[in-house]
Amino acid sequence: MNDAWEVIDAGVKGLKKEYSQDCRRARVEGGGRAAVLAVADGHGSAAHFRSDLGSRWAVEEFTACAREFVRRLEDGGDEGSWRRLHATARELPRWLVLRWRRRVAFHEANAPSDGTRLATGPRGPTAGGPPDARTYEVYGSTFVGAVVTRELLVCWQIGDGDVSVVWDDGRPEALLDSGPEIGDETESLCQSAAWRRFRVHWQPLTGPSGPPAVLLSTDGLSKSFAHHAGFLEFAAGVRERVVGEGTAAVREQLAGWLTKAATHSGDDATLVAAFPAEPAAGRGDAGPDAAARTDARGGTRTEAARHPRNDTRDAVRDAVRGTPRDAAHDATNHPEATQAAQAQAQERTRTS
Template identity: 60%
Template sequence: MNATGTSTVAWELLDGGVKGVAKKYSQDRGRALTTADGRAVVLTVADGHGSRAHFRSELGARWAVEAFTDSARIYAHEVVRRGQDAANWPRLLAEARSLPQQVVHAWRRRVLIHEANSPAHGGNGNGSGSADAAPGGTAGSAPEADLAVYGSTLVGAVITERLLVCWQLGDGDIVLVDQDGTAHMPFYTGPDMGDETESLCEPEAWRKARLHWQPLTGGPPPGVLISTDGLSKSFADHEGFLAFATGVRSRAASHGVAAVQAQLPDWLGHAAKYSGDDATLAGAIPAPGPGTTPAHPLTDTH
């Protein structure tokens, strides 16, 4: 941040999604936006589970993105306001760790409101799923809502000039691409071994959220790409997916982010043909100019 209090980093955004082959509609949702007068970016994608047991998961994904965006905007403003002073980072880290619980509670409240008016398994819709119920349950003696019907994963990030913070619950991918083309995934633990994934619909789901906290000091910041797993599953191996992410930033540098955004639907559509799944991406690419570079990342996996 310069002497006038404005950020020295400008961000250009990517945002797109396509439905999987032979699917009637996409279970994914995503969003990319700037906030705090352009000094912060919020990225998020959610992937509704989509199976017969999760027949309202497109709603769950939509509300996951809304709940994360609401909480992340508030957090981003606090990071912009207090993040310049490293003495404030321990407190901001503690707030980052508490954000998933806020998001899960907000998501469940929205699900329960919908259940109260339109029960997933029938009923008179007379409010049996009260929005005032404790998260994960309903009020009084009414039957408990089936949250699994709305099951969804969630991946999100907040980026400012001084800090990069990422969260993940369930499958999906976050790729950080440095200016020199080096790409890495803070939460990558190896190839997926099946279709089971952690979900917002699980009891105390926030306890399973993973956190990546990364101060940014000196030099240009990384580009940040987050996506549902329908994109990464379209590649033959992990290295191919990283090469795609590196290519996105390289093409943005050579042709401009607007050109990449224009091609994004075609790229995602091509991926969906191979994976058969919905594919959604949200990203932030730092515009050319002075900025910051990664240092001392902290990744919380529990």
């Protein structure tokens, strides 16, 4: 059986960071019927000094939960099966949090984060009890996950990060958007009763159009754009390139696009995505309304041209679309850009 989905993934560490706190996974399950996507972003501050482990365990344990979810999805398609599957989707955050906390407890039993020496019991070293709430904070992480088939899309999220879909007609849409976070605060797997803080998106995919492309990313990517509309435009551009060039070509370039974004957000940037194996539009065919969509996006770009981070949106989007970036456009990244270079950049913005 041929896979119904193709997946890509990449991640880069933020500037001046020793290593990335993000973790990711993108894989095809269920004999090719389903795509499983996951990204997690460890908090990374001094209080969360083992959050790289927390993000890794979140992705690993979600993958195990999602595999079981896909197995249940294959069990049947009657009305009763769908009701049971919907209940399973609502329960999955509880499974995930429980498994994640067990991983923390096991690690703490062998390597206590407070630096205390292990007590020696009759069965070997022990840490002397379950972790307390403050211990879980050491491993704190956000999480975003999804399972998509040609009939169903389910997404789960706690904390920041982005879930984006791009439909057959090229229209991007943000799912599970809770609005801007307050400062650097975000909900986390390390919080008490974390499963109650999850947001869940359940969407049967019906109608004549094909399933959407699904993209999950950590907030280090979307923060590099001047406006969220620019980030959604980037998501649409990734799908356009997949349709036109194929996933293999996009996979080779994805890390480079994320690197450009990370230079502006300063944060780790991670993206995973799943695309239907046979896009309805056909490779290289943008469709009859491509010009109208381009005009609308161009208007958004011109409107945001004065924003100090607008160069990020243009740079990454231009890289996705294969548009060459001239020296004048590059000069707008630096305060010492000459007036002539700025004038050239503005002219390019008006005419593109």
